[in-house]
Amino acid sequence: MTTYDLTGRIALVTGGAQGLGQGMAQALAAAGAKVMIGDVKAEGEQTAADLGEGHGYVQLDVTDEASWTTAVQHTVQQLGGLDILVNNAGIEITSLLTEVEAADARRMLEVNVLGTVLGLKHGLRAMRPDGPAGKGGAIINMASVAATIAFPGIAVYSATKSAVDRLTRVAAMEAGKLGYGVRVNCVYPGLVPTEMGAGLANDVAQIGLFDSPEAAVGAVVELTPSGRLGEVSDMADAVVFLASDAARFITGAGLPVDGGMGM
Secondary structure (H helix, E strand, C coil), rough: CCCCCCCCCEEEECCCCCHHHHHHHHHHHCCCCCEEEEEEECHHHHHHHHHCCCCCCCCCCCCCHHHHHHHHHHHHHCCCCCCCEEEECCCCEEEEEHHHHHHHHHHHHHHHHHHHHHHHHHHHHCCCCCCHHHHHCCEEECCCCCHCCCCCCCCCHHHHHHHHHHHHHHHHHHHHCCCCCEEEEEEEEECCCHHHHHHHHHHHHHCCCCCCHHHHHHHHCCCCHHHCCCCCHHHHHHHHHHHHHHHHCCCCEEECCCCCCCC
């Protein structure tokens, strides 16, 4: 019998102050988990307050080792453990390959790849049997449909999300072989009209790839068999599933939640 009940479990969601991360935090809380919002943005404190009593916020720069140490310690001490980690924080900077700025490429690599690496490191250390949480758990990383399609203007972003997929699979293998009791999976979100998604549509139009942001969105919908953009709830529900006992025999997998765009 399957269940999506997360009562008694503790989750840390990076980039949880807004957008997809906020929706994931809300869905996890609705399923019964206590949620720690980890974000560089102070708005995360209000997001946590809106979740209600028993949740929290910690400032987290995912590119900084010491920040991860503090965030995990804070989660374990304040909420009582760590069973679910959602490595959601990420950035996208649109550019044609001929115009890529090294600083922009480094920033995406730091947040999207290094941030996931450090999340896996500290999440696994906390959840494994000798860790401060010590009960195993689930780690869900955010890849992207951009890792599976050749969409113009997002080459570096696409590369970083492909890296997240590979990190997920190796982490799942290591966690299994070493007896950590931690499942590691990733989600491939399709385009969602959050602030980041709307920014991408504007940016690809601005650099001349499409006549307008609306044309860019139309191109995405045209590539999507389901015939629409994704919604925050589509991605959030997938995270709850992968965090739950319904996914107890799933690890090392990439779950497309893209309406078929990346098939």
